[in-house]
Amino acid sequence: MTQTLNKSALFNASCFALITTAFSFSISAGTLKQLGIDLGYSAENLGYLNSLWFFGFPIAMIIGGLIYHTIGPKKIMKIAFLSHFVGAAMTLFAIYFVSEASFVILLASNLLMGIGCGCTEAACNPMIADMYTGEKMNKMLNRFHMWFPGGIFVGALLSELMSTLGFSWQSQFWLIPIPALIYAFLFNGKTFPKASVEQAGSLSDNFKAMFTPLFLFIFACMALTAITEFGPQKWTGLVMESSGAKPMLILALTTGLMAVLRFFGGPVTKVLGQTGVLLAGAIISTIGIYLFSTQIGAMVYVAAIFFAVGVAFFWPTMIGFVAAKIPKSGALGMSIIGGVGMFSTAIFQPIIGGWIDSDIAEQKALGLTGTELDLAAGQATLSTMTTFPIILIVAFILLFFWQKGSKPAAVPAH
Numbered sequence: 001m002t003q004t005l006n007k008s009a010l011f012n013a014s015c016f017a018l019i020t021t022a023f024s025f026s027i028s029a030g031t032l033k034q035l036g037i038d039l040g041y042s043a044e045n046l047g048y049l050n051s052l053w054f055f056g057f058p059i060a061m062i063i064g065g066l067i068y069h070t071i072g073p074k075k076i077m078k079i080a081f082l083s084h085f086v087g088a089a090m091t092l093f094a095i096y097f098v099s100e101a102s103f104v105i106l107l108a109s110n111l112l113m114g115i116g117c118g119c120t121e122a123a124c125n126p127m128i129a130d131m132y133t134g135e136k137m138n139k140m141l142n143r144f145h146m147w148f149p150g151g152i153f154v155g156a157l158l159s160e161l162m163s164t165l166g167f168s169w170q171s172q173f174w175l176i177p178i179p180a181l182i183y184a185f186l187f188n189g190k191t192f193p194k195a196s197v198e199q200a201g202s203l204s205d206n207f208k209a210m211f212t213p214l215f216l217f218i219f220a221c222m223a224l225t226a227i228t229e230f231g232p233q234k235w236t237g238l239v240m241e242s243s244g245a246k247p248m249l250i251l252a253l254t255t256g257l258m259a260v261l262r263f264f265g266g267p268v269t270k271v272l273g274q275t276g277v278l279l280a281g282a283i284i285s286t287i288g289i290y291l292f293s294t295q296i297g298a299m300v301y302v303a304a305i306f307f308a309v310g311v312a313f314f315w316p317t318m319i320g321f322v323a324a325k326i327p328k329s330g331a332l333g334m335s336i337i338g339g340v341g342m343f344s345t346a347i348f349q350p351i352i353g354g355w356i357d358s359d360i361a362e363q364k365a366l367g368l369t370g371t372e373l374d375l376a377a378g379q380a381t382l383s384t385m386t387t388f389p390i391i392l393i394v395a396f397i398l399l400f401f402w403q404k405g406s407k408p409a410a411v412p413a414h
Contacts, residue, residue: 006190007131011140013186014124015147017077019179020084021117022151024053026255027172028110029233030159030248034169039098043360047353052107054230054346056083056114057121058339064122065335066203073123074192077183080119084180087112088173095170114342116180121338126331130193142262145316149258151179152233152251160248209328210336214402218326219340221395222318225278226341227348228285228388229311232292245300253301257308265313274321275400277313282392285310289389293382296375310389315341325403355381 028050036046060083064076090109094102124144132140159172209215233251261268269277288307295303315338322329322337329336359377368376 009186009190010131010192011128011144013077013183013190014120014128014144016179016183016186017080017120017124018144018147019151019154020176020183021120022148022255023155023176023179024084024088024113024117025233026152026155026251027159027175028053029251030156031169031172035095038169039095039102041103043353043356044350045103045353047350049103049106049110050349050353051346052110053114053117054342054349056111056116057118057342058346060115060118061122061335061342062118062339064119065332065339068122068126068331072192072194073127074187076119076123077187080116080123081180081184081187083112083116083119085177087116088176088180091173091176092170095173113176118339118342122335125334127193129331142265142316146259146262149255149262149312152255153259156248156252156255160246160252163248203332205328206330206332209326209330210333212326215322215326215329215333217395217399218318218321218337221278221392221399222337222341223344224388224392224395225281225311225314225318226345228282228289228385228392229314230345231348231352231385231388232289232307232382244297250300250304254304254308257305258312261309261312262316265316268313269317269320274317274324275396275403277317278321279393279396279400281310281312281314281317282389282396283310285314286386286389286393289382289386293379293386352381352385355384 032046032050035041035049036043041049060079068076087109090105090112094105094109125141128140128144155175158175162172163169210219233254272280284306288303288305288310291299291303291306318337318341319334322333326333356377359380360373363373363376363380
């Protein structure tokens with residue numbers, strides 16, 4: 001097999017690995033309410049289940065970033081497949097054979113799925129960078145990252161279709177192992193690129209670059225951009241079901257638009273610059289979450305459009321900012337930034353679940369019941385979530401003036 005075909009197979013396999021990550025996210029989000037009802041879990045319980053996925057992700061991502069240049073992407077992706085497949089199998093066992101142990105099994109399975117997803121990011125990002133150079137590298141990395149929202153879009157539509165056709169919510173989890181088996185098949189027998197050790201720098205250099213005011217500022221901002229993006233998305237099914245809109249269609253609209261925007265995101269960044277994109281995203285996402293917290297019916301879909309436009313560029317732009325402005329932090333710096341995004345999301349999941357439980361109790365005390373209760377409580381929680389992007393507006397205004405006129409740091413030629 002030629003090197004070109006090998007690159008194509010490795011890239012396609014990487015995309016299917018990211019689709020596995022996306023499926024695990026979208027299907028669990030879409031079935032979250034039914035899982036809680038059928039297994040008798042509170043919103044806070046569901047928050048802890050969510051949080052284990054978000055804990056496993058950064059743990060694997062950061063450890064993977066540390067060992068990538070030692071063991072290479074092939075072994076990391078073997079760990080990813082094992083984690084994805086066993087995690088999916090444990091989830092299926094827990095929801096089909098419900099017992100008192102199901103909650104613990106689901107905690108473990110969510111942790112494993114998160115580890116598989118983190119390994120995917122830790123292995124595939126630098127592997128793609130090692131396979132391609134210059135503009136081609138940027139293009140392929142953008143196309144790779146497109147498949148997280150793209151995969152959520154596909155997963156959400158499949159979930160909605162299966163529900164419409166009368167399939168049980170449990171059966172939707174059988175979708176997750178399918179892309180995992182595909183990427184394992186595509187990776188099998190392929191020659192992986194050698195890790196570009198000479199560009200990695202020493203760990204000492206990486207850590208020195210990470211203990212600078214700019215990196216620490218971005219570190220804090222990443223925690224807020226991640227929860228702004230993933231907070232509303234992960235709870236879409238639970239919060240929006242009583243609004244008169246279909247939760248999985250909201251998720252599909254949001255992530256589908258995000259995928260398109262990321263695919264064509266280069267010109268936007270060229271016009272606004274990285275800090276301009278981040279500031280605009282904070283403003284528009286605030287509007288989107290506010291609309292989610294106040295609107296019902298068809299207007300919920302309008303809110304989804306604002307939300308998608310607002311958060312679409314957060315993740316790739318934050319990673320790209322570190323690459324452009326703090327290049328000496330290396331691949332480890334990018335892994336740390338990605339990791340803190342997922343870690344903060346993990347911390348906030350049970351907190352958001354607690355907000356929902358508290359808002360339900362408060363609205364129930366006012367005499368609301370049924371769908372009116374669910375809608376009022378959900379919108380109250382979403383209103384609280386606007387705090388995150390409002391803080392980001394202030395932070396990115398500061399960053400805009402801080403970086404105004406500065407030039408990208410010099411990076412070694414690839």
